[in-house]
Amino acid sequence: MSMINYASREINCKIVYYGSGLGGKTTNLEIIYGKVKPDTRGKLISLATETERTLFFDFLPVDLGTIRGFKTRFHLYTVPGQVYYNASRKLILKGVDGIVFVADSQIERMEANQEAMQNLYDNMAEYGYDLTKMPFVLQYNKRDLPNAAPLADMQAALNPGWEVTDEAKQRVTPDPFHPGENLIEQLPTGEWIERATYFEAVAVTGDGVFDTLKAVSKLVLKALA
Amino acid sequence: MSVGSASWSFTEEDFGAITHTLQKFLFDSNARCALLVDRSGQLVATVGEQPNFDPTAFATLTAADFSANDQLARLIGETDFNSLFHQGEKESMYLADVARRVILVTLFDNRTTLGLVRLKMKETVGELTRLFEAVFSRGTSGHPQQPHLLAGADDEIDQLFS
Numbered sequence: 001m002s003m004i005n006y007a008s009r010e011i012n013c014k015i016v017y018y019g020s021g022l023g024g025k026t027t028n029l030e031i032i033y034g035k036v037k038p039d040t041r042g043k044l045i046s047l048a049t050e051t052e053r054t055l056f057f058d059f060l061p062v063d064l065g066t067i068r069g070f071k072t073r074f075h076l077y078t079v080p081g082q083v084y085y086n087a088s089r090k091l092i093l094k095g096v097d098g099i100v101f102v103a104d105s106q107i108e109r110m111e112a113n114q115e116a117m118q119n120l121y122d123n124m125a126e127y128g129y130d131l132t133k134m135p136f137v138l139q140y141n142k143r144d145l146p147n148a149a150p151l152a153d154m155q156a157a158l159n160p161g162w163e164v165t166d167e168a169k170q171r172v173t174p175d176p177f178h179p180g181e182n183l184i185e186q187l188p189t190g191e192w193i194e195r196a197t198y199f200e201a202v203a204v205t206g207d208g209v210f211d212t213l214k215a216v217s218k219l220v221l222k223a224l225a
Numbered sequence: 226m227s228v229g230s231a232s233w234s235f236t237e238e239d240f241g242a243i244t245h246t247l248q249k250f251l252f253d254s255n256a257r258c259a260l261l262v263d264r265s266g267q268l269v270a271t272v273g274e275q276p277n278f279d280p281t282a283f284a285t286l287t288a289a290d291f292s293a294n295d296q297l298a299r300l301i302g303e304t305d306f307n308s309l310f311h312q313g314e315k316e317s318m319y320l321a322d323v324a325r326r327v328i329l330v331t332l333f334d335n336r337t338t339l340g341l342v343r344l345k346m347k348e349t350v351g352e353l354t355r356l357f358e359a360v361f362s363r364g365t366s367g368h369p370q371q372p373h374l375l376a377g378a379d380d381e382i383d384q385l386f387s
Contacts, residue, residue: 001232001233001263001264001265002232003232003233003234003263003265003267003269004232004233004234004235004374005234005235005240005269006234006235006236006237006240007235007236007237007239007240011374011375012267014265014266014267042279042281042282043279043281043282045282045285045286047289056289056293057289059266059282059285061281064385064386065385067375067378067381067382067385068374068375068378068381070374072385075266075267075281075285077266087296088293091289091292091293091296092289094264094265094292095263095264095265095266096265214386217386218382218383218385218386221375221378221382221385222379222382224232224374224375225375225376225377225378225379225382
């Protein structure tokens with residue numbers, strides 16, 4: 001739920017980082033906090049347990065620049081990865097403008113990723129939000145680990161595409177971030193599908209963190225335009 | 226766009242009317258400060274003594290506090306708690322729902338009483354509800370007949386991220 005404040009000339013948007021436990025959602029926010037200029041970000045708020053597991057959410061406000069004289073303020077949230085905290089996960093999705101799904105690339109975490117993705121769809125549906133119709137980006141994290149699943153497997157498991165029934169949208173649309181790949185395309189079976197764009201990342205070193213943030217923020221602003 | 230329909234904006238005139246209502250409330254109740262926070266955690270307005278904490282963080286935690294309490298209400302069979310009270314040794318805060326979309330937070334100390342704050346807040350919530358309902362019914366466009374602020378701004382958005 002973006003909010004445009006004509007009095008203070010600000011556009012406020014909410015982006016939620018979603019995903020299974022220990023996948024790197026909080027690390028994304030920590031890296032952003034550490035790398036952006038202090039005058040363009042607020043405090044990083046963490047409601048975590050004593051062992052640093054996110055209990056309710058992490059929160060970081062960042063300013064990404066000015067458009068038409070309006071400051072664009074993005075409120076970044078993470079949800080708790082542990083299923084145990086689903087009630088608070090759902091609360092954080094309220095009023096969301098864009099979603100980043102952070103997947104753990106390790107083969108043994110594939111099932112946990114898929115569960116988290118299903119849980120995201122379910123929680124969004126409860127609010128009446130349609131994930132396929134809103135700014136949505138995937139981040140495949142921990143690509144540096146030796147047990148990381150191949151990219152094609154990650155895509156097949158987490159981003160197989162959803163059917164495009166609207167005829168006006170049934171045209172090949174290239175993925176601006178991956179030359180040679182398409183976001184919307186026709187399968188050999190004749191069915192049209194759309195996928196979300198994705199980024200490979202090693203969040204602890206900052207690789208891919210800003211690419212992901214930029215992509216989702218841009219999608220959010222374009223959805224408003 | 227399904228999310229677009231849930232977006233909202235308000236003009237300087239709206240802001241003036243909201244501020245005026247809150248100033249009157251602070252004067253009548255002798256409270257220190259009033260903040261309006263949207264349910265998704267964004268700060269809408271602050272009136273009265275400028276708080277000496279980070280207002281953005283405060284707004285986020287307020288929305289989370291309210292949402293968590295809403296869920297608690299449901300667990301015990303209520304639809305919601307439309308107001309919350311947090312009592313401190315010197316400073317206290319009273320939170321109330323406005324039009325199911327915004328939260329009014331009042332900070333007060335021992336210069337006034339909970340009873341007076343609660344009484345005056347009830348009237349204020351009624352007035353704010355009317356103001357906000359008009360804002361929400363209008364959607365995101367600042368003026369009813371004008372296109373969206375970012376309409377056609379695709380190039381500018383591209384430049385911002387280049």
